[in-house]
Amino acid sequence: MTITLQPMTEAEFAAYQADQVPDYAQQKVRSGQWPAAEALALAQREVAGLLPQGLATPDHRLFTLRDDDGQLVGWLWVAEQPRADGARCAYVYDVVIRPERRREGWATQAFTALEAHARVRGLAAIGLHVFGHNHGARALYEQLGFVATSVVMSKPLDGA
Numbered sequence: 021m022t023i024t025l026q027p028m029t030e031a032e033f034a035a036y037q038a039d040q041v042p043d044y045a046q047q048k049v050r051s052g053q054w055p056a057a058e059a060l061a062l063a064q065r066e067v068a069g070l071l072p073q074g075l076a077t078p079d080h081r082l083f084t085l086r087d088d089d090g091q092l093v094g095w096l097w098v099a100e101q102p103r104a105d106g107a108r109c110a111y112v113y114d115v116v117i118r119p120e121r122r123r124e125g126w127a128t129q130a131f132t133a134l135e136a137h138a139r140v141r142g143l144a145a146i147g148l149h150v151f152g153h154n155h156g157a158r159a160l161y162e163q164l165g166f167v168a169t170s171v172v173m174s175k176p177l178d179g180a
């Protein structure tokens with residue numbers, strides 16, 4: 021099986037956002053960072069801020085992930101950014117495999133393809149954020165050789 025990373029069309033971008041922005045909002049609520057009532061609006065604002073020109077936003081690339089038959093297995097959103105030391109790195113804003121296609125190795129394939137591309141581009145590293153409660157994704161990243169560079173912690177206070 022071979023994965024193909026296809027640049028998203030505008031229609032696919034709209035479908036991706038409709039599907040994934042509410043999910044991101046939910047993750048923020050679950051992690052205790054945003055109140056449920058405001059989460060969707062906050063998520064929409066965050067994504068709009070990151071992608072002010074949508075698919076045409078410089079240095080951001082959004083892909084659909086497709087299997088050998090061209091079927092949609094997921095989405096990948098990656099950007100190329102300078103690190104504090106000036107080195108250019110890839111940053112994965114989002115990777116999602118459709119629920120019915122998980123544990124088939126597609127995310128591993130997507131990261132293998134991304135890593136090869138990043139090496140060709142001369143990038144120094146691939147970075148990403150993962151929610152602490154996302155044990156599946158953390159297991160994936162550890163298996164792929166990612167290590168935690170910082171851990172942000174939070175303790176909810178009564179009444180807050």
Ligand SMILES: CC(C)(COP(=O)(O)OP(=O)(O)OC[C@H]1O[C@@H](n2cnc3c(N)ncnc32)[C@H](O)[C@@H]1OP(=O)(O)O)[C@@H](O)C(=O)NCCC(=O)NCCS
Nearest residue numbers: 115116117122123124125126127128149150156157159160
């Ligand atoms: C996390 C996610 C991208 C993994 O995609 P996937 O295609 O199922 O991952 P792979 O099949 O390549 O998994 C490779 C390995 O990662 C680990 N892994 C992946 N998902 C796991 C899970 N839910 N629980 C435990 N380990 C997991 C396993 O070691 C797995 O190997 P195995 O299946 O042989 O045991 C997918 O579950 C997903 O889309 N989740 C929702 C969105 C999300 O959380 N994205 C990450 C944002 S940071």
